[in-house]
Amino acid sequence: MCALSELATGRDAKVTALRADHDFAQRLHALGVRIGRSVRIVRRGPLNGPLQLRIGTTDIMLRRAEAALIDTDAATYA
């Protein structure tokens, strides 16, 4: 169990919890970030920049501060 922002680049993990407020959780849902979905960090932006995430076939970018609000579990894929 670790925050998405701490997940190793290139490793798949399942989203286990969203600790975001209502509005942001809605936006994440719309972008495909939902509990139970598999997510992977494709790359980390330079200079503490945003993360490039892959959920299914969709790529999104998300700042590290916001990614810290998403809990993931990489164990099932280990």
Next chain:
Amino acid sequence: MKRIALLGMPNCGKSSLFNRVTGASARIGNWPGITVDLMRARLLLGGQMVEMVDLPGIYDLNGYTDDERVVRDFLGTQPVDLLVMVVNAAQADRQLRLFLQARTLGVPIVVLFNMADEARRLGIGIDPAAFTAHTGAAAFSLSAKFGDGVPDALAHIGRTLASSAPTQARFDALAGADLEHALDHLTRQCIDTPITLSASHTDTIDRVALHPLLGPLVFIAAMALVFNAVFLLGAPLQEGIGAVFDGLRDHALEPLLAPLPAWASGFLIEGIYAGLSTVATFVPLIVLFFFLMALVEDSGYLSRAAFLMDAFMSRLGLDGRSFVMLVMGFGCNVPALMGTRIMRARPLRLLSMLIIPLSLCSARLQVFLFIGAAVFPAVWAPWALLSLYLFSIAAAVLTAWLFRKRFASREPFALELPPYRLPTPRHVLLRGWHEVRHFAHRASRFIVAGVALVWLLTHLPVGVDAAGTASWAGQIGGWLEPLLRPIGIDVQLTLALLFGFVAKEVMIGAMAVIFGQETGTLGDTLAQHMSIAQAYSFMLFTLLYTPCLSTLATLKSESRSWRFTTLAVAWPLALAWGVAWVAYTGLSALTG
């Protein structure tokens, strides 16, 4: 009249479909949320006239952005016969969430799985028959970009409309809709997704385009390429058009107008015709610039720029989207200002709106292309132009940094990185054509009036030397001169700036009138009139000072605040003077 509304998420190709079906050329941006105004069109479907409305692309019917509210307000107040839901087939696994919301509204729905070609390349299979069996909604696979499958879908829509009745959406069931389970279920039933995608071209390009060091270099190289191509290809075209206009004047217009009194033929030829023909020579440059920008924009590259720049922009109190809007502002500030509606936090939006007018729009580009070509040696001209773009970005950065505390905000930044797309010639041509038409439209309103006004101000009261110190224009220039002399801007150039306040498109035409020159010779006159230091200072001032009237009107209408609008005028004016002073003083010392 029957009415259908297009509903879909950003990047589902809704605008492409709208353009293909209606033949109009609404702007197509491979960028979430660029469609802000409601586009309408009438078309013949199944033997009846139908009104088609293109709703803004939204993620969520329950959301709180301006666009989401617009869609809810529209559907809640305007009865529609049919909701046409456009889904990006390559992302159906998440875009169908909006369908699950929309079907609770009680309005008949047809689902169009767009970009079927792209989905097929990614190995994603959609089964419209299974979808219909599962949901009861008719579904079609198509490609709005290439037109495959569009006639079938339209024929079905036409048949459906023959027996439809206008329905107003009801929102009572929306909040309680089961989305997550239903979405998983639906996805399993009718979408066949490969578990791991083959290493696609997008990933390969992204390894370079999003590389920490190569990425920014690629961005600067791409922009430099665009500007050099505009110069290289545009200059001969520009000369050709100038020669045609001069020939028309010498052989047709002058003999034709000879019977008129001198003041009247002077007004028509030296005033209106000289101004208009100067402006007309810019059309090839504008066309080229927008063709190239359409290539960059439609390819999906702009979101990569947002990714690269977000770390930097966040230190300025902005985010990657602000940077992209700044780049969009290179085309025209007005749509870029309107594009900030995708930002929810008002301070973030205002700060973005404060910096967008500093971006070098196509109207200013004309002025710089002309002066650059006229005054600078040919090898320097593209680099002088590139430096102006860098100044434009630097001014925006400085402004954001200075005002970041006043407009502090905290908005989560979550944005899609769409796969790269190969823009079709049709798209690029439509975009270029749309921009030229837009330019010509503004030209007909602003430029003719502007040029006529300049001629009158420079030739009245009756009997004065054209643009002399005794003319009305000379007097206004005289009042402002003490203010602008320290930055190397004399009376005539002050006048050009004055008219540039209305619209930058007017400036070159105004200069033709002010200097009493014809299209072909204005450049030579300017080269003799201005030193390089003066020319550069003038260009910097033009770059940064008050945006045109249209931008000003947009700033006011979007911010709904006179205080903010005043700030957005006063600050760039002060900045323009300061920067031009430094450049003029420095360059004068260097070039002796």
